[in-house]
Amino acid sequence: MMLLAKAALGFTGTLALAGAYTFHEGVIRVDVDEYRAGGTHVHMWMPAAAVPLAMHLVPQEHLREAAEHSREALPIAHAIVKELKKYPDVELVEVVDGQQHIQIGTRHGKLQIDVEAPDQNVHLLLPLSTLEDVTRQLEANAPGV
């Protein structure tokens, strides 16, 4: 019984540490609902820490290609994300047009984009630290770096 308890403590301790590490950067949420026949419904929820890890697994040439395509936008995106981290809870853009409502802002250090329209709803929640990691990794893979 004592051995079982020790094993349980060790297992759950490891699990808790792994869980804490996996979720230390927060969670990425993507919710897309299209209200039409055959419309898309995507509800994705994943630990943000998985993204930079997954990028290490992407073949180098694909990363270089992505960096090449977004060469002009990368420094801008990186600068925006870096600066946005100083403003963890702000509303940046709000557009209300009839039944459409778009909101872009930051909430608790995450970029939040909400689009509500009669035919579709899109909600994105992306940790700014993850976006910064991604832009940094892409910049590092840009040709000529």
Place this chain on the structure above:
Amino acid sequence: MSSKRGFYTRTALAAATTLLLIPGLALAQAPSAKTSSAPSTTSAKQDRWLHVRVISSDAKGETVRVNVPLELAEKVLPAINHDRLHGGKVKIDCAHVNDVDLRAMVEAIRTAKDGEYVTVQSNENDIRVAKQDNHLIVHVLDKGKSKKSQVEIKVPMKVVDALFSAGKDELDLVAALHALSAAGDTELVSVKGDDNTVRVWLDSKNVTD
């Protein structure tokens, strides 16, 4: 002894269960995508915010609200290198627009006393350019079309100076933003038309009123 062992076993199992639940509890407390926490009205370190609000008076009542921290704009602008915008400076073909030397005109206005410099009154437009309390004021009333519109621009002279502080044929946007951040709360642009109302202003609040 056996009761002590049972106590240790139960404690170990309880600790294991608690550890197992911690990530779940942390996630449960994490904000959802549709969190309704409202942003604070005034930023903690008195950041300067540029606000743009466009309200359409049509049936759909379109409204656009943009809030940008000036510091963010100052840091991001130099990262944009596209077309005429490079390093936070925008190239203008030449400082002579319609045969008017802009730089010379700005210099003349800067050194001149307060007053009204340009007044044009016609059937189509009323235009007024003036300097008042170290602000450049431009007032345009468009009355030529079927729909009237009124434009008011009020820019601190320090911002105008900073804008023209770059080399020849360049406008220094970053310097202008920096100068703007030192200005007090002010309304910069106001457009009132039959279709839309546009307002651009500067204050320390991170939300529009």
